Amino acid sequence: MAANPKNMGKMLILFLITTFLMLLSLASLSIGPYTQVNVRDVIDYLTGGDTSNSIIRNIISYRLIRTISAVIVGAGLAASGLTLQYILRNPLADPFLLGVSAGAALGVVISQLVFGGKHLPALYTIALASGLLGFMMVLFISVFIGTSATGLIIAGISVSYLLGGVSMILIVKNADKIPGALLWLFGTVAYTTKHELLYSSILTIISIIILIIYSKKINTLILGDDVSTSLGVDVNKLRIISSAIASITAASLVALAGPIGFIGLAGPWLARLLVGSLYIKALITSLITGSTLLLSSDITVRIIGGASELPLTAITALYGGPILFYLTLKSMRGL
Amino acid sequence: MDRVSNMPDRVVSLAVTSLLISLIALSSVFLTFSQISKDIASIRDSISGLEKTVEKTPTTDVIDRLSSEIEELKKSLEKTPTADDIANIIERFTRLKEEVNSISASINVLKNEVGETSQSITSLVEQINSLNEELNYVRDRIESLESKFRFPVTIIDGTGDEIIIPRKPESIVSLAPSVTETLYYVGAFDKIVAVDSFSDYPPEIVELRESGKVLDIGGVYDTNLEAIIGLNPDLVVGVATSPHTRYKDVLQAYGIPVLLLPEENVNDIKRSIIMVGVATGNLDRAIEVALEFDSMISRIKEAASSVDSVKVAWIVWVEPIFIAGNKTFQGDLLYIVGGVNAFENISGWQSISPEALLEVNPDIIILTAYGVDPESFINYLENRIGDSAYNINAVSNNLIFCINGTYSDILSRPSPRITEGLKLLLYILHPQIYGFDYKDIPKCISPETVPEIPEPPLPLEVAR
Numbered sequence: 001m002a003a004n005p006k007n008m009g010k011m012l013i014l015f016l017i018t019t020f021l022m023l024l025s026l027a028s029l030s031i032g033p034y035t036q037v038n039v040r041d042v043i044d045y046l047t048g049g050d051t052s053n054s055i056i057r058n059i060i061s062y063r064l065i066r067t068i069s070a071v072i073v074g075a076g077l078a079a080s081g082l083t084l085q086y087i088l089r090n091p092l093a094d095p096f097l098l099g100v101s102a103g104a105a106l107g108v109v110i111s112q113l114v115f116g117g118k119h120l121p122a123l124y125t126i127a128l129a130s131g132l133l134g135f136m137m138v139l140f141i142s143v144f145i146g147t148s149a150t151g152l153i154i155a156g157i158s159v160s161y162l163l164g165g166v167s168m169i170l171i172v173k174n175a176d177k178i179p180g181a182l183l184w185l186f187g188t189v190a191y192t193t194k195h196e197l198l199y200s201s202i203l204t205i206i207s208i209i210i211l212i213i214y215s216k217k218i219n220t221l222i223l224g225d226d227v228s229t230s231l232g233v234d235v236n237k238l239r240i241i242s243s244a245i246a247s248i249t250a251a252s253l254v255a256l257a258g259p260i261g262f263i264g265l266a267g268p269w270l271a272r273l274l275v276g277s278l279y280i281k282a283l284i285t286s287l288i289t290g291s292t293l294l295l296s297s298d299i300t301v302r303i304i305g306g307a308s309e310l311p312l313t314a315i316t317a318l319y320g321g322p323i324l325f326y327l328t329l330k331s332m333r334g335l
Numbered sequence: 336m337d338r339v340s341n342m343p344d345r346v347v348s349l350a351v352t353s354l355l356i357s358l359i360a361l362s363s364v365f366l367t368f369s370q371i372s373k374d375i376a377s378i379r380d381s382i383s384g385l386e387k388t389v390e391k392t393p394t395t396d397v398i399d400r401l402s403s404e405i406e407e408l409k410k411s412l413e414k415t416p417t418a419d420d421i422a423n424i425i426e427r428f429t430r431l432k433e434e435v436n437s438i439s440a441s442i443n444v445l446k447n448e449v450g451e452t453s454q455s456i457t458s459l460v461e462q463i464n465s466l467n468e469e470l471n472y473v474r475d476r477i478e479s480l481e482s483k484f485r486f487p488v489t490i491i492d493g494t495g496d497e498i499i500i501p502r503k504p505e506s507i508v509s510l511a512p513s514v515t516e517t518l519y520y521v522g523a524f525d526k527i528v529a530v531d532s533f534s535d536y537p538p539e540i541v542e543l544r545e546s547g548k549v550l551d552i553g554g555v556y557d558t559n560l561e562a563i564i565g566l567n568p569d570l571v572v573g574v575a576t577s578p579h580t581r582y583k584d585v586l587q588a589y590g591i592p593v594l595l596l597p598e599e600n601v602n603d604i605k606r607s608i609i610m611v612g613v614a615t616g617n618l619d620r621a622i623e624v625a626l627e628f629d630s631m632i633s634r635i636k637e638a639a640s641s642v643d644s645v646k647v648a649w650i651v652w653v654e655p656i657f658i659a660g661n662k663t664f665q666g667d668l669l670y671i672v673g674g675v676n677a678f679e680n681i682s683g684w685q686s687i688s689p690e691a692l693l694e695v696n697p698d699i700i701i702l703t704a705y706g707v708d709p710e711s712f713i714n715y716l717e718n719r720i721g722d723s724a725y726n727i728n729a730v731s732n733n734l735i736f737c738i739n740g741t742y743s744d745i746l747s748r749p750s751p752r753i754t755e756g757l758k759l760l761l762y763i764l765h766p767q768i769y770g771f772d773y774k775d776i777p778k779c780i781s782p783e784t785v786p787e788i789p790e791p792p793l794p795l796e797v798a799r
Contacts, residue, residue, distance in 0.1 A: 035565045183578035308553035
């Protein structure tokens with residue numbers, strides 16, 4: 001396989017974007033709105049060397065949490081989006097568009113109200129459950145309006161608005177009890193803490209490992225249920241497991257950084273453009289493209305935001321919107 | 336001869352004189368009597384006034400109670416108090432001081448009417464004097480509380496968390512306009528190294544921020560934490576019921592103490608003043624500010640209690656109408672200045688229909704909605720509910736006032752400057768205290784139309 005020149009080309013692409021992501025991460029640690037940190041200091045810090053200044057150390061540490069958050073959120077949302085696209089055989093599938101994010105967001109708000117924001121096990125349990133619930137609501141509604149690409153999206157948007165409305169009411173009515181909720185609802189990696197990052201990272205990494213294990217089976221889904229079944233795949237079981245994993249990944253990342261749109265769409269699209277549609281390749285590449293897109297969005301936020309932190313969706317929508325438009329057009333024309 | 340002939344004359348003149356004298360005597364007796372009865376009536380009034388002030392309990396009991404309360408206060412001053420304890424002590428002190436003052440005012444009235452001779456009054460005066468001495472001693476003790484605080488200090492902040500501040504802060508970051516004002520009042524303004532984008536009081540802060548001498552760290556929902564970490568300040572001060580709770584979680588990981596102030600109501604402002612005083616090592620100044628703050632609040636309350644209360648609807652937004660209900664900062668302000676919140680049964684800031692205004696029928700409407708003046712508000716009501724808008728007392732009597740500019744900011748920020756806002760509200764709701772009528776008050780109140788907010792009368796002037 002490795003000798004295949006076509007595969008070599010894809011490997012090279014993967015290697016290049018991975019290198020790019022690593023360079024971007026280094027840049028992310030050194031670039032900021034006020035303080036530019038020397039790359040040598042960054043490398044010193046990462047290799048455990050003595051960085052002269054404790055303030056510089058603190059800044060790098062803050063940017064490191066921020067950068068890892070962006071990478072994990074980007075990778076996880078892209079993996080989740082890609083998997084949903086395979087399960088539903090729909091290039092427009094995305095956790096943000098399919099009600100998962102809105103459901104998880106509502107779960108976070110509820111758990112903050114009931115258990116306070118600092119009870120992380122409760123926060124994650126409720127966020128995952130309600131993310132899954134949001135997705136199931138969308139599937140349920142789409143049974144009535146048709147499971148076509150656009151039908152699913154319309155179901156997703158209506159459920160997202162419904163759940164988003166409930167979240168908003170809860171937040172506004174309890175502004176004194178959960179003052180941080182509105183901030184988090186904007187979607188940003190500027191205010192993540194180590195503890196939440198740990199929870200979300202563990203959940204995301206486990207999910208991705210499971211997806212890799214199931215990758216061969218998931219790949220058959222795109223060929224149609226009959227083909228999958230003939231290949232010995234229990235299609236329904238696979239659909240349930242993989243959509244649950246995809247929802248859990250997205251929900252755990254919503255709990256970390258709030259709902260961030262379009263990465264689940266743009267990451268996989270770019271990955272498939274680069275390496276083709278074989279699920280395992282697209283998955284691995286999606287992790288890199290999703291991370292790269294979100295991290296560059298976050299660096300953009302830091303550069304253009306100045307004193308204030310912009311919501312990440314403000315940037316991801318700039319390229320996500322056109323991609324959504326293009327994919328919709330493509331699927332409507334049956335291209 | 337002469338003498339004999341003059342005799343009858345003399346008898347007559349004597350008789351006339353004695354008659355006159357007796358008449359004068361009689362009338363003077365009568366006058367004296369009526370004076371006495373007047374005196375008695377006034378004494379009775381004074382006593383009933385006294386009874387009113389001391390809640391209808393005999394004076395000696397009240398004095399006993401006061402002196403035992405002062406003893407308790409002294410005891411609570413002996414141990415090292417927390418910031419909240421100090422706020423509480425100041426509150427109790429102000430209340431006791433008020434009570435003693437009002438009793439001594441009543442006794443002064445009695446003394447003038449009855450004269451110094453009365454034994455019981457002399458002894459009352461002595462007792463009151465000793466209470467006053469005790470209170471002065473307590474005040475000295477309160478003012479010397481700073482010596483009990485040495486860095487590192489521990490403070491329970493507005494979120495209930497224990498905050499440890501290792502050394503006297505030389506660099507402070509303020510996350511909100513109200514916090515900047517509190518820091519300024521407490522005398523820590525010159526230590527501010529970074530501030531939110533919206534702080535504008537004292538006015539210097541705007542210039543300092545724009546010139547970059549003080550760093551701009553963004554707004555409430557988009558604060559740049561990296562900028563704060565880069566400054567590595569000795570203290571960050573924010574607001575408890577705001578996204579600042581989130582910032583605290585992040586910043587504390589870098590060893591930056593974050594103090595979040597309670598700012599729900601007027602009493603919280605005093606707690607905040609003391610917390611900031613302890614945190615910045617300016618407790619002396621903070622106590623002075625808190626004592627002044629409390630005595631101004633009680634002066635305003637006293638002035639408001641001398642007149643009838645009015646029913647007020649406070650509108651913070653129009654289209655749809657949003658009112659400040661119960662448990663809001665504005666609701667608390669209304670209560671202090673003797674206004675009855677027309678929407679007492681609604682909790683928080685809620686949207687209402689114009690019909691709801693008809694139903695509660697406020698005497699006065701206060702508008703702090705941006706860009707809305709009384710005229711446009713009446714137009715809005717007419718468009719929505721027609722002529723029945725004039726069934727609202729505030730509309731038919733033309734008692735709708737809008738508050739603009741800096742004055743509107745003052746009324747929305749829980750900072751020590753709120754006393755200015757309360758004075759303004761007192762003036763709008765009860766102009767009769769100042770000898771004005773409602774029609775003398777401008778319809779739109781801003782520093783342009785009311786350049787100087789009148790001072791409320793001193794408590795004793797109200798008592799007379």
